[in-house]
Amino acid sequence: MASRTYDEALRRLAQLQSNHAVVAAFSAATKTPGGDPALNARAMPETAAWLRRAGYAPADLAAGGLRCVHVAGTKGKGSVTALVAAVLAQYPAAGPVAAYTSPHVVTVRERIMLQGHPIAPAKFAAYFFELWDRFTAAAASPEAATDGLPTARDAPDAAGPATKPFYFRFLTILALHVFVREGVRSAVVETGIGGEYDPTNILPPQAVTAAVVTQLGIDHVAMLGDTLESIAWNKAGIFKAGVPAFTRRLDSNSGVMAVLRARAAEKGASALVELDDGDVARWRGVGDGARLQGPFQKHNMALAAAAARQHLVALGRVFDGEFARPDAGGPALLQALPAEFERGLRAATLRGRCEAFVDPDSGAEWLVDGAHTEDSLAGVGEWFAGRAAAGQPGVRPGPLLTALLAGAAAGDGAATPVFTHAIFTRNNEELADEDLAVQRRACEALRALPGATGTETHVVGAVRPAVELARSIARQAAQGTPCKVLVTGSFHLVGAVLRTVGHDVEE
Structure with missing residues (x-):
């Protein structure tokens, strides 16, 4: 048995x-x-x-x-x-x-x-x-x-x-x-x-x-x-x-x-x-x-x-x-x-909803939310705008949602880009032979936004290398402004990031 x-x-x-x-x-x-x-x-x-x-x-x-x-x-x-x-x-x-x-x-x-x-x-x-x-x-x-x-x-x-x-x-x-x-x-x-x-x-x-x-x-x-x-x-x-x-x-x-x-x-x-x-x-x-x-x-x-x-x-x-x-x-x-x-x-708490924690590896504050609809991503943008100044890296979702999130986070009349870096990745934790066409289209959509001038973009095939890249950027930024990393786009992505970062321990 x-x-x-x-x-x-x-x-x-x-x-x-x-x-x-x-x-x-x-x-x-x-x-x-x-x-x-x-x-x-x-x-x-x-x-x-x-x-x-x-x-x-x-x-x-x-x-x-x-x-x-x-x-x-x-x-x-x-x-x-x-x-x-x-x-x-x-x-x-x-x-x-x-x-x-x-x-x-x-x-x-x-x-x-x-x-x-x-x-x-x-x-x-x-x-x-x-x-x-x-x-x-x-x-x-x-x-x-x-x-x-x-x-x-x-x-x-x-x-x-x-x-x-x-x-x-x-x-x-x-x-x-x-x-x-x-x-x-x-x-x-x-x-x-x-x-x-x-x-x-x-x-x-x-x-x-x-x-x-x-x-x-x-x-x-x-x-x-x-x-x-x-x-x-x-x-x-x-x-x-x-x-x-x-x-x-x-x-x-x-x-x-x-x-x-x-x-x-x-x-x-x-x-x-x-x-x-x-x-x-x-x-x-x-x-x-x-x-x-x-x-x-x-x-x-x-x-x-x-x-x-x-x-x-x-x-x-x-x-x-x-x-x-x-x-x-x-x-x-x-x-x-x-x-x-x-x-x-x-x-009250809820995993993966407006969750914030400090990553001891890089010293950055990670802000994660599994938002995946237009309205919810706009809400995440408002939340992020309330916690972060310009010059933060982020891991981000698809084209239309990207535009909505960037618009909500930037607010009216933003003189500088909200994100110094934007990382587009699949939800899988480890690299696999997968098509990255969706991530590339999202990357192109971000580059076309008026508020994205000066944002450095990256397309990565899996969560683990994306996290490693974000940590590397955060460690370099630690010399100046404290870094914040926004993760959003789906609960699958958020879960994979939490496991990879090591923040998957239950409260």
């Missing part, structure tokens, strides 16, 4: 159908508000069937006392998830507190957080094999012939990956299994892609205290549609009957707000609380000590505070003063935050 170690669990997990393969199945889909109707029509029934094979019905998740804040969105959903979990952790009555997020940066265990820490390797392995064995046994049961999923008769090796769900579905059900087995009372669950057809939407209304849609943008168009309205339709699929929903009021986009309001009514949400940008702007925030940095985090903190308050109220917490008002989704929410909320918002 094969060993049941953490390493063996990772080996088997890698055998499952990848997220990339699932997304690729939509590549020829018609871009309608719901994506491909045929594929999407099967999504939730299949997830429910896999959940039954794991030994659960959706109602079972609520029966044991699990209560969840469900978070969807294009930008900020990971941060909001971490922020809500950190606030709830300040209240003993809310615990044990857990979170489910994606993607991971360094280790898959980051996706399942227990009491603010990635699940331990031994626990991950134990629960992984419990679930693996349940799927194997269920595939051979008489009921397997009727649920439309692969059976032991269909698979040459019923104990192998053929009788298991694809990667993200498996991890979602694993997280729920862990929450039940660990007696988690409060969980914050982040969607993967979309919302309406996302595996996390198997959560029943009885197990959800608040649904949150963060900032929206264009992403995964083959699955979600190619307009903000169609994407909003998908993300708002997590709204639940009798459960309040929270979002940022977008006065500049009446079409998106109309979709969100219609979906809230359609789903029977008890309310759609729309946080006003003016209220957020007037809020003093939580000070300079917040570990999740960047000016855009203020909006994420506001959403997180609203959702955390609702969750605690649903658990029976009674607040005092202005914060106790029923309409605390308005100005009273932010102006009367309890000290526990401020501590939680300051303490």
